[in-house]
Amino acid sequence: MGAVQLESVAAQHAHAKLNVDSLPQGPSLFDGNDTARIDGSKSDEYERFEKGLMQYGCAHYRRRCRIRAPCCNEIFDCRHCHNESKNSIKIDTARRHELPRHELQQVICSLCGTEQEVRQTCISCGVCMGKYFCEVCKLFDDDVSKEQYHCHVCGICRIGGRENFFHCSKCGCCYSKVLKNSHACVEGAMHHDCPICFEVGVQLLICICSILFDEWFNF
Numbered sequence: 001m002g003a004v005q006l007e008s009v010a011a012q013h014a015h016a017k018l019n020v021d022s023l024p025q026g027p028s029l030f031d032g033n034d035t036a037r038i039d040g041s042k043s044d045e046y047e048r049f050e051k052g053l054m055q056y057g058c059a060h061y062r063r064r065c066r067i068r069a070p071c072c073n074e075i076f077d078c079r080h081c082h083n084e085s086k087n088s089i090k091i092d093t094a095r096r097h098e099l100p101r102h103e104l105q106q107v108i109c110s111l112c113g114t115e116q117e118v119r120q121t122c123i124s125c126g127v128c129m130g131k132y133f134c135e136v137c138k139l140f141d142d143d144v145s146k147e148q149y150h151c152h153v154c155g156i157c158r159i160g161g162r163e164n165f166f167h168c169s170k171c172g173c174c175y176s177k178v179l180k181n182s183h184a185c186v187e188g189a190m191h192h193d194c195p196i197c198f199e200v201g202v203q204l205l206i207c208i209c210s211i212l213f214d215e216w217f218n219f
């Protein structure tokens, strides 16, 4: 038993991880229990799906699509790239703006260039445009080592692994489970300007403050 047993548990784990928050749309590659297709036979469909993984993106995300900003109709790698370019002091105040993230509708596949509505799998070439995909936040990221998850109560994507965090309804945010019985509640804690990343509210996936909260409470 030993080795064989372990291997199949690992395979199931990989399978489960791929499915978390990132079910491919359209013809599903991972339906049923056929882990064999993922670990063993590399079907054409699967190869198309995985093509270019971690090879595309910007300073902020690894992803296989770019976005069409609904505000100025221009194409950017991500909303942070848009904001760095359009919301900087170099732009005159009348034209300066942030991308209204929830209004994002169109993405452009980085592999085949097809523009399409926000979805995980390219309608044209079948590539997965983001291994992590959140339909609510319209977020794509191939780098799943961040362990992204969407907290339905916070209404945003966070990093660090769902299993490591709990949502405190009084604070209105997610904290590390290490703090479960010891954190001092601050109502709407995460809705104040963040002193670390200087974002208003904590809407940044990359914001590591939820992790740093560990340290703040241990002062």
Ligand SMILES: [Zn+2]
Residues within 6 Å of the ligand: 069, 070, 071, 072, 073, 082, 086, 097, 098, 099
């Ligand atoms: Zn814009």
Ligand SMILES: [Zn+2]
Residues within 6 Å of the ligand: 058, 059, 060, 061, 077, 078, 079, 080, 081, 082
């Ligand atoms: Zn970017």
Ligand SMILES: [Zn+2]
Residues within 6 Å of the ligand: 109, 110, 111, 112, 113, 114, 122, 123, 124, 125, 126, 127
């Ligand atoms: Zn494509």
Ligand SMILES: [Zn+2]
Residues within 6 Å of the ligand: 134, 135, 136, 137, 138, 139, 149, 150, 151, 155, 156, 157, 158
């Ligand atoms: Zn999300």
Ligand SMILES: [Zn+2]
Residues within 6 Å of the ligand: 151, 152, 153, 154, 155, 166, 167, 168, 172, 173, 174
């Ligand atoms: Zn939460």
Ligand SMILES: [Zn+2]
Residues within 6 Å of the ligand: 168, 169, 170, 171, 172, 183, 184, 185, 186
């Ligand atoms: Zn709390």
Ligand SMILES: [Zn+2]
Residues within 6 Å of the ligand: 194, 195, 196, 197, 198, 199, 202, 207, 208, 209
């Ligand atoms: Zn922050």
